[in-house]
Amino acid sequence: xxxxxxxxxxxxxxxxxxxxxxxxxxxxxxxxxxxxxxxxxxxxxxxxxxxxxxxxxxxxxxxxxxxxxxxxxxxxxxxxxxxxxxxxxxxxxxxxxxxxxxxxxxxxxxxxxxxxxxxxxxxxxxxxxxxxxxxxxxxxxxxxxxxxxxxxxxxxxxxxxxxxxxxxxxxxxxxxxxxxxxxxxxxxxxxxxxxxxxxxxxxxxxxxxxxxxxxxxxxxxxxxxxxxxxxxxxxxxxxxxxxxxxxxxxxxxxxxxxxxxxxxxxxxxxxxxxxxxxxxxxxxxxxxxxxxxxxxxxxxxxxxxxxxxxxxxxxxxxxxxxxxxxxxxxxxxxxxxxxxxxxxxxxxxxxxxxxxxxxxxxxxxxxxxxxxx
Numbered sequence: 303x304x305x306x307x308x309x310x311x312x313x314x315x316x317x318x319x320x321x322x323x324x325x326x327x328x329x330x331x332x333x334x335x336x337x338x339x340x341x342x343x344x345x346x347x348x349x350x351x352x353x354x355x356x357x358x359x360x361x362x363x364x365x366x367x368x369x370x371x372x373x374x375x376x377x378x379x380x381x382x383x384x385x386x387x388x389x390x391x392x393x394x395x396x397x398x399x400x401x402x403x404x405x406x407x408x409x410x411x412x413x414x415x416x417x418x419x420x421x422x423x424x425x426x427x428x429x430x431x432x433x434x435x436x437x438x439x440x441x442x443x444x445x446x447x448x449x450x451x452x453x454x455x456x457x458x459x460x461x462x463x464x465x466x467x468x469x470x471x472x473x474x475x476x477x478x479x480x481x482x483x484x485x486x487x488x489x490x491x492x493x494x495x496x497x498x499x500x501x502x503x504x505x506x507x508x509x510x511x512x513x514x515x516x517x518x519x520x521x522x523x524x525x526x527x528x529x530x531x532x533x534x535x536x537x538x539x540x541x542x543x544x545x546x547x548x549x550x551x552x553x554x555x556x557x558x559x560x561x562x563x564x565x566x567x568x569x570x571x572x573x574x575x576x577x578x579x580x581x582x583x584x585x586x587x588x589x590x591x592x593x594x595x596x597x598x599x600x601x602x603x604x605x606x607x608x609x610x611x612x613x614x615x616x617x618x619x620x621x622x623x624x625x626x627x628x629x630x631x632x633x634x635x636x637x638x639x640x641x642x643x644x645x646x647x648x649x650x651x652x653x654x655x656x657x658x659x660x661x662x663x664x665x666x667x668x669x670x671x672x673x674x675x
Contacts, residue, residue: 338553339501342625345560349629353665355651357635357658360393361400368652368659370584370639372422377401377443378650378660379428381420381639389417390430392443392450398660404441404450405430412452414439421470431468431476438468438476438492458494469525469534477534479525483514486536486545487525504545504556505563516574520566528587533623537582537594540564544582544594546625557625561598576601583615584639591628592621593642593649612636613654635661 360380369383378393388403405414415434422428428441428450440454458478467479474492486501503514503521523536523545532550537543542559565578580597587593597615604611614636620629635658637651649663 338551339504339556340553341504341506341556341558343558344627347619347627347630350632351629352632352634353649353663354634355661355663357653357656358398358660358662359657360398360659364391364400364403365659367654368639369654370420371650371652371660372420372641373643373648373650374422375425377425379420379422380652380660381417381430383417385417389414390420390428390441390450393660402443402448402450404452405439412455419468423470427473429470433468436494438470440473456492456494458490459496467523467525469527471527471529471534477525477527479518479523479536481515481518483516483518483521487534487547500547501545501554504543504554507563509568512568512574516568520564520574520576524582524585526585526587528589531587531589531623533587533592535585535587535592535594537585538564539581539583540566540576541578541581542596542598544585544592544621544625546592546621546623555625557621559619580604580615586640586642587623588642588644590622590644591642592623592625593640594619594621595637595640595651614638618649631663633663637661 365380365382366386367382367384368380370381372379373395376395378395380391382389382391385407387407389405389407391403392401393399394401405417407414414432416432417430418433419431425443430439430441432439436458438456439452441450442453443450469477471477476490478488478490480486480488483503485499486503488496489498489500491497503517505517505521520540522539524539525536527534532548534547534549536545541564542561543563544557546555561579566574567577569575579600583595583597585592585594595615596617596619598617599611616633616636618631618633621627635653636655638654639652641650647665649665651661651663653659653661
């Protein structure tokens with residue numbers, strides 16, 4: 303079975319390469335300033351550790367592009383970005399057998415047009431973001447009947463210029479990156495109303511030739527929260543930049559890696575064409591660290607050999623919650639999504655390139671202890 307799609311199945315490249323000029327304003331909600339921003343750069347990690355993963359083959363033909371993975375309560379939840387019939391699946395952690403599928407692909411009232419991310423609080427509280435419907439939906443798994451039921455749906459307002467990236471914070475609070483480029487992040491409630499606009503795009507190389515919408519696409523980032531620690535992180539899809547927001551203190555720390563901010567060129571027609579590197583594709587915030595999947599491949603190399611270039615990142619960059627670089631994990635698979643179980647020393651990952659679509663990495667406990675600054 304062919305797991306790798308044409309041009310490396312890098313759908314994110316297509317998203318960035320088809321950028322359109324966007325002009326918009328948002329008039330609701332309060333405006334947050336960036337007076338408490340700080341900026342820093344680093345050149346390397348103090349530790350580099352190579353890991354070998356256990357490749358897991360699940361039911362043949364079930365997953366086409368496993369984009370996100372979550373592990374909780376004896377189950378493994380997978381979001382399939384290119385799901386044929388369903389976007390989401392649940393597997394037994396013990397033997398990796400398929401238990402249930404949900405989030406039907408379709409145009410019906412309770413169908414999903416395009417699932418982008420998933421947050422699992424517990425089996426009765428599974429949150430899914432449908433970027434095309436502009437809906438945040440709540441699902442619950444019934445262990446007795448082995449079915450997943452849609453419980454609620456919250457629709458975002460039509461006048462909001464949202465990106466495809468959203469993170470769950472609570473049952474009534476969600477954060478989106480701002481596709482308009484007027485701000486960096488939008489805080490929304492379950493009524494789909496913007497209640498706060500946070501920060502701005504942290505580019506230190508302003509280009510007066512482009513509008514905020516194009517800049518926002520070039521700076522598209524994946525976003526996650528740790529509600530307990532009041533930490534939110536945005537990791538750039540292009541380039542090598544992470545932004546750490548302390549929601550309690552109202553601060554942002556912008557951390558530039560060796561590859562710097564996103565690099566792109568402007569075509570005569572006003573399109574932003576990426577010309578630097580692929581950056582991050584997923585992240586996880588635990589109570590101790592920030593884990594990010596880093597690609598680092600240049601678009602020049604991807605275009606030169608699209609079929610021979612793995613789709614995913616072969617590195618996991620680890621930082622503490624203040625942004626200090628802790629460790630680089632060097633992997634034996636190119637992965638896309640991750641979930642981190644620090645208590646048991648396991649990183650779950652997805653691989654879109656092979657039959658082994660779920661990868662399990664074991665982290666020896668003493669390694670984690672040595673990372674503690």
